[in-house]
Amino acid sequence: MYYYILDLGNKNVTKIKEKMEVIMASYGISGDFGKVSPLASAYQLAKKAVEEGYSTVVAVGNTEIINQTAAALINTKSVMGIVPIEADQSICALIGSDNYREALGILRMRKIQTIDVGRVGENYFLTETFLSFPQPLPVVLDFGQFRLGGEFQKVVISNGNETKQSFLDGLLTIKIDQPETRGFLGRFFQKPLPSSLLFQKKVTIETEKEAPLYVDREVVAKTPCQIKIIPLALQLVVSRLHSS
Amino acid sequence: MIKDLSTNQEETIIGENVQVSGNLQTSSDIQINGKIKGEVHSKGTIVIGKTAVVEGPMSAAQIKVEGTVRGSITTEELLELESTAQVFGDIETKTLAIQPGAVFVGKSTMGKEEGKKEKKAEPELEVE
Numbered sequence: 001m002y003y004y005i006l007d008l009g010n011k012n013v014t015k016i017k018e019k020m021e022v023i024m025a026s027y028g029i030s031g032d033f034g035k036v037s038p039l040a041s042a043y044q045l046a047k048k049a050v051e052e053g054y055s056t057v058v059a060v061g062n063t064e065i066i067n068q069t070a071a072a073l074i075n076t077k078s079v080m081g082i083v084p085i086e087a088d089q090s091i092c093a094l095i096g097s098d099n100y101r102e103a104l105g106i107l108r109m110r111k112i113q114t115i116d117v118g119r120v121g122e123n124y125f126l127t128e129t130f131l132s133f134p135q136p137l138p139v140v141l142d143f144g145q146f147r148l149g150g151e152f153q154k155v156v157i158s159n160g161n162e163t164k165q166s167f168l169d170g171l172l173t174i175k176i177d178q179p180e181t182r183g184f185l186g187r188f189f190q191k192p193l194p195s196s197l198l199f200q201k202k203v204t205i206e207t208e209k210e211a212p213l214y215v216d217r218e219v220v221a222k223t224p225c226q227i228k229i230i231p232l233a234l235q236l237v238v239s240r241l242h243s244s
Numbered sequence: 245m246i247k248d249l250s251t252n253q254e255e256t257i258i259g260e261n262v263q264v265s266g267n268l269q270t271s272s273d274i275q276i277n278g279k280i281k282g283e284v285h286s287k288g289t290i291v292i293g294k295t296a297v298v299e300g301p302m303s304a305a306q307i308k309v310e311g312t313v314r315g316s317i318t319t320e321e322l323l324e325l326e327s328t329a330q331v332f333g334d335i336e337t338k339t340l341a342i343q344p345g346a347v348f349v350g351k352s353t354m355g356k357e358e359g360k361k362e363k364k365a366e367p368e369l370e371v372e
Contacts, residue, residue, distance in 0.1 A: 146266025146282060176259060196259035199272065
């Protein structure tokens with residue numbers, strides 16, 4: 001039985017709701033709806049759906065709605081579906097589609113893959129969390145066996161890798177943007193400096209002053225903060241053509 | 245010849261202006277362009293870039309040095325010291341390639357894998 005979590009605060013979700021219902025009926029994947037409101041978050045709706053025994057809980061909306069739904073489904077028997085509306089490209093890449101018609105088609109085919117999920121503080125993320133500053137600031141990343149420090153402008157911690165898109169390897173990908181040290185002409189004639197790239201199971205981020213970590217546009221934690229991978233924690237419906 | 249790893253998005257890269265302290269151990273290849281104080285171990289390839297300074301022992305299947313290393317280097321297969329390399333420490337490798345201009349101060353032990361025949365160089369050898 002399917003349970004769809006809709007963010008009707010998102011105009012684009014409201015716009016396609018009726019069209020979605022027609023497609024869902026024709027695909028045989030109709031179900032019940034839960035509407036996100038100030039009184040019921042996507043996380044709360046998904047938790048309730050799990051308790052009520054829905055086999056598939058589908059997040060319809062942006063990255064925030066998708067991450068909240070995922071958090072409620074970690075290590076449960078319920079399978080997660082995603083219909084991305086204004087979601088990050090990385091989420092679309094994860095399921096193998098960036099539009100609702102295709103996403104509903106993927107739900108119908110029901111290829112299930114168990115994937116890793118990232119945890120930042122008390123929150124979870126499917127694709128990435130990041131720390132970003134207008135100017136480079138001192139940041140220390142503690143990996144347990146070693147510590148890495150420098151002045152960084154952006155640190156992105158992803159579940160998977162930009163090129164491999166692996167959500168099954170049990171590792172976080174940590175990418176650190178290098179501050180621009182080349183001169184004006186150098187920017188045109190020299191190759192960009194390579195960023196730092198590491199693959200680890202967990203990392204603690206420390207900054208001199210408290211700094212926010214974001215998932216999508218939402219602040220989910222503040223430094224100092226530990227981020228870790230939870231291996232094979234979520235069952236997700238993905239495209240048959242898609243391989244993680 | 246060991247290839248440059250800096251454009252490979254699947255391997256560990258320590259960027260310029262980055263400082264690492266502690267024991268960096270990985271099964272993947274590593275490209276180092278920053279400063280490291282501590283041990284570096286890889287089951288694959290380590291490339292020490294021109295801007296890199298490593299203070300500590302390192303080991304890998306193969307290692308290419310373009311920057312500065314203060315510490316011992318152990319490789320199972322190949323060690324390449326490029327013309328910009330500065331190595332202050334003992335090296336142990338199966339095959340050694342030193343380009344003109346490279347600086348090496350230390351003791352070298354070669355060909356250990358092949359019949360345990362050790363060939364020791366002079367205690368202080370400088371190739372420039």
